[in-house]
Amino acid sequence: MVSFATFFIASQVFLGLVSASPLQRRDEPPSMNCHPNFEGVGVSVTNSAREWGVSGLYAGADVTSLSVGGGLAKADFRFEQTGSPATSYIIKVVDNSNDLVVGLSGDHLQVKNLESTDLTQIWNVQCDFCSDNISQRKGNVAFGCKITSTTNNECVTIGEKDTDALFLADCSGIDAQSFDFWTATAF
Numbered sequence: 001m002v003s004f005a006t007f008f009i010a011s012q013v014f015l016g017l018v019s020a021s022p023l024q025r026r027d028e029p030p031s032m033n034c035h036p037n038f039e040g041v042g043v044s045v046t047n048s049a050r051e052w053g054v055s056g057l058y059a060g061a062d063v064t065s066l067s068v069g070g071g072l073a074k075a076d077f078r079f080e081q082t083g084s085p086a087t088s089y090i091i092k093v094v095d096n097s098n099d100l101v102v103g104l105s106g107d108h109l110q111v112k113n114l115e116s117t118d119l120t121q122i123w124n125v126q127c128d129f130c131s132d133n134i135s136q137r138k139g140n141v142a143f144g145c146k147i148t149s150t151t152n153n154e155c156v157t158i159g160e161k162d163t164d165a166l167f168l169a170d171c172s173g174i175d176a177q178s179f180d181f182w183t184a185t186a187f
Contacts (some may be wrong), residue, residue, distance in 0.1 A: 034130035035087035036142040036181060038178070040139075041135045042075025042094045044182045048175055050158055052076060052166070054111055056096055062165035065111035065158045069154055074182050084120060086151055089123045090114070104149065108165040109156065122150040127181075134183065142181040146171060 045052040050065035053076060078092040079171035083180035091102035093111060112121060126137040128144030131137055154168035155177040171177060 014097070015151055034142075035125060036064065036079070036127055036128050036130040036145075037081065037132075038079045038132065038141075038181070039133075039135040039167065040078065040080065041183055043077045043141070044072045044074075044076055044184075046072070046180050046182065047158055047178055051164055052179075054093060055163075056111070057093065059111055059113045060105075061111040061145055062112065064165060065162050072182050072184070078125075079125065079181075087124070089125055090121055091123055104151070107154075107168045109167065119151050120149065123156075124148045124153075138183055140182050145179045145181065146177055147179060154157065 054065040073108045079089045093100040131141040155171040157169040158176040
């Protein structure tokens with residue numbers, strides 16, 4: 001006769017095997033699983049080597065990537081949710097009166113005047129990790145993020161040189177397409 005303990009252990013092993021989720025293959029990227037709520041706070045956007053910036057505070061200026069070196073003390077952009085059911089964002093330039101945003105000129109990111117009908121000014125952001133209560137935090141608040149255009153789902157990509165305009169390209173998971181968000185490290 002099978003003892004209760006043996007039956008209990010066997011049933012737990014069976015349930016564990018049946019309910020186990022399949023293992024992720026090593027060559028598959030991690031799942032993108034959150035959309036940050038920036039709560040109106042300005043942020044800096046970086047990848048492993050550079051920080052987003054603008055070549056000037058006027059419509060037509062390029063959105064570029066400057067070499068990271070102490071620039072995180074001041075936020076450069078504000079990612080504001082549009083309020084649509086699918087989480088999307090308008091990217092505003094912080095050092096302005098809120099009428100300059102990031103949009104597209106061809107496949108390059110450029111500063112534009114805010115136009116509610118310009119769909120190239122709407123962006124998707126998906127991250128591997130998002131903090132909550134971002135307005136109450138200093139430092140890194142979201143990482144492993146891809147930023148895509150809502151018009152064609154291509155990824156924002158950093159150019160070879162820091163003076164190159166950021167541009168859209170097919171999403172391939174390369175470092176030039178992976179971004180982190182930082183609140184100002186000095187309030």
